[in-house]
Amino acid sequence: MSFVPENTYDPESKIWSGPLSQKNYFSPDLSVGEIIFNEMRRHPQLIAQVSDTENTILTCNELCLNSMRVASYMRQLGLKQSDIVGIIGRNTTHIFAVVYACFFNGIAFHSLNIKYEEKTIENLYKITKPSLIFCDGDEYEKVQTATKDLNVKIITMRNHTSESVTIEEVLTTPIVEGFKPVRLEQGTNQNLAILCSSGTTGDPKAVTISNSHSLFKFSDQLTSADVVYTHSTLDWLAGLGMTIFCGIFNPTRIIADNDYDPIRVMRIVEKYKVTWLHQAPSHMSLLVNSEEFPKAEFSSVQHYLYGGSRCSLQSQQLLRSRLSKDCMHFTYGFTELGSVATANSHFDKKPDSSGRLLGGFKMKILNEQGESLGPSEVGEVCMSNGQYWAGYYGNPQETRNMCDSDGWFHSGDLGYMDEDGFLYIVDRKKDMLKCHHIMYYPHELETVIAQMPDVAEVCVFGVWSDVNGDEPAAAVIKRIGSTLKSQDVVDYVRKHVKASYKQLLGGVLIVDDLKRSPNGKTNRRANKEYFLKVRKAN
Numbered sequence: 098m099s100f101v102p103e104n105t106y107d108p109e110s111k112i113w114s115g116p117l118s119q120k121n122y123f124s125p126d127l128s129v130g131e132i133i134f135n136e137m138r139r140h141p142q143l144i145a146q147v148s149d150t151e152n153t154i155l156t157c158n159e160l161c162l163n164s165m166r167v168a169s170y171m172r173q174l175g176l177k178q179s180d181i182v183g184i185i186g187r188n189t190t191h192i193f194a195v196v197y198a199c200f201f202n203g204i205a206f207h208s209l210n211i212k213y214e215e216k217t218i219e220n221l222y223k224i225t226k227p228s229l230i231f232c233d234g235d236e237y238e239k240v241q242t243a244t245k246d247l248n249v250k251i252i253t254m255r256n257h258t259s260e261s262v263t264i265e266e267v268l269t270t271p272i273v274e275g276f277k278p279v280r281l282e283q284g285t286n287q288n289l290a291i292l293c294s295s296g297t298t299g300d301p302k303a304v305t306i307s308n309s310h311s312l313f314k315f316s317d318q319l320t321s322a323d324v325v326y327t328h329s330t331l332d333w334l335a336g337l338g339m340t341i342f343c344g345i346f347n348p349t350r351i352i353a354d355n356d357y358d359p360i361r362v363m364r365i366v367e368k369y370k371v372t373w374l375h376q377a378p379s380h381m382s383l384l385v386n387s388e389e390f391p392k393a394e395f396s397s398v399q400h401y402l403y404g405g406s407r408c409s410l411q412s413q414q415l416l417r418s419r420l421s422k423d424c425m426h427f428t429y430g431f432t433e434l435g436s437v438a439t440a441n442s443h444f445d446k447k448p449d450s451s452g453r454l455l456g457g458f459k460m461k462i463l464n465e466q467g468e469s470l471g472p473s474e475v476g477e478v479c480m481s482n483g484q485y486w487a488g489y490y491g492n493p494q495e496t497r498n499m500c501d502s503d504g505w506f507h508s509g510d511l512g513y514m515d516e517d518g519f520l521y522i523v524d525r526k527k528d529m530l531k532c533h534h535i536m537y538y539p540h541e542l543e544t545v546i547a548q549m550p551d552v553a554e555v556c557v558f559g560v561w562s563d564v565n566g567d568e569p570a571a572a573v574i575k576r577i578g579s580t581l582k583s584q585d586v587v588d589y590v591r592k593h594v595k596a597s598y599k600q601l602l603g604g605v606l607i608v609d610d611l612k613r614s615p616n617g618k619t620n621r622r623a624n625k626e627y628f629l630k631v632r633k634a635n
Contacts (some may be wrong), residue, residue, distance in 0.1 A: 111462075126284065138161060142158065149353045186255075197222060303490035308351070326371045363387070363394075420428035483503050569602060
């Protein structure tokens with residue numbers, strides 16, 4: 098395998114460029130919805146989807162018809178291209194008909210994670226103001242309360258309540274005569290979906306994703322003979338991407354609406370002969386640490402994709418040892434880009450790298466003064482994809498902070514490119530952390546813990562876990578004369594914070610003083626290092 102870099106590097110501008118974009122498979126003026134509509138109708142008898150948990154099977158024709166029925170329902174309600182549809186759900190049988198219906202109608206959907214707290218849901222949907230929300234009955238009460246001030250209809254996808262409209266009722270809607278996907282009023286610059294990300298402070302922000310064809314260029318090797326599986330839901334870029342890939346290239350998609358279960362995943366891979374498997378790094382860790390892993394069958398897997406956060410090299414190597422060939426693709430990107438930007442398909446030679454730039458992307462590494470750096474120099478990773486971005490929905494200031502006037506996205510990640518043009522991510526520039534795949538900020542927990550009468554001062558940071566990501570942990574100074582114990586802080590947070598991903602899973606250390614920078618401010622990194630040193634010693 099040759100390691101002549103496929104990327105080019107300009108030493109004067111210090112900019113790396115991916116290969117030239119390949120020729121479009123489809124007319125560039127077609128929307129994602131139009132492409133999916135045409136492709137599903139071309140292959141009506143192919144099996145589009147199998148639910149391993151709900152025991153359902155849908156052909157391309159059946160899935161297309163269901164999508165048309167949901168789209169017709171939306172048209173009956175009078176929804177226009179300027180409206181927003183909310184989604185908070187698992188990978189159930191009919192959730193993808195809802196997505197394709199939105200695509201057919203040129204209506205963007207705003208997808209939230211099912212674990213979001215009521216207040217977070219309220220704040221996010223106050224921004225986008227959805228006219229219609231599809232959610233699981235499991236979250237119906239939370240969603241209803243969070244959107245009580247909005248004039249919104251709620252439809253449940255499973256575990257229906259007596260108060261909600263059910264997806265089965267929606268699917269009885271007659272298809273509009275002569276049904277066709279709409280032409281987009283703003284062309285391919287029009288919003289396709291809205292996902293969630295985080296800025297430097299506060300709640301997640303609503304990230305717009307356009308109808309750009311760059312969404313599915315990385316999947317050009319996918320065919321109708323493939324069988325794909327990912328546990329990612331529609332609030333992840335990976336979940337959205339897989340839904341688009343499957344609609345366009347017509348592989349058989351296996352889905353499941355259960356909580357992640359590594360044993361079930363291994364059974365799914367063996368039972369359905371999965372060829373494309375996509376996982377979050379934490380899912381990989383759970384998989385390789387399972388007692389069933391050594392005897393699991395992975396011979397069918399031809400492409401194993403993973404990305405979204407860090408992953409221990411040991412876990413990667415364990416999985417690689419069970420795959421029949423070097424088919425692991427570690428990807429890097431962020432939601433604002435609308436797709437992955439790099440992919441490492443050379444794990445055996447470049448383990449732990451995020452890979453080379455994909456076609457159409459450019460990258461530069463900036464120091465704190467905004468100057469471009471050369472190979473092997475660490476700085477902020479900045480990307481350009483040459484695509485239109487509408488920004489954060491309803492938040493022009495944060496949009497300008499993320500994407501500068503020259504179209505460069507500032508990731509907030511620290512990394513470097515090696516001499517072969519392979520990207521390595523080494524740290525995060527921002528304080529934002531991610532546990533259970535959900536973003537949180539240390540100051541949110543610090544505010545809660547500081548309310549304890551026996552706490553004088555607190556510093557919260559993330560302690561890395563292969564399974565959970567950045568587990569919240571804290572260093573706490575107790576007040577003089579207090580008998581405060583570490584478990585008291587853990588229990589207090591459990592009582593006052595409902596979200597599971599904000600629990601102090603990493604632990605608590607009672608200290609005499611916090612580590613501080615020369616200006617007297619709390620040094621989060623130094624406190625974390627001290628915490629890890631004490632934990633290792635004990």
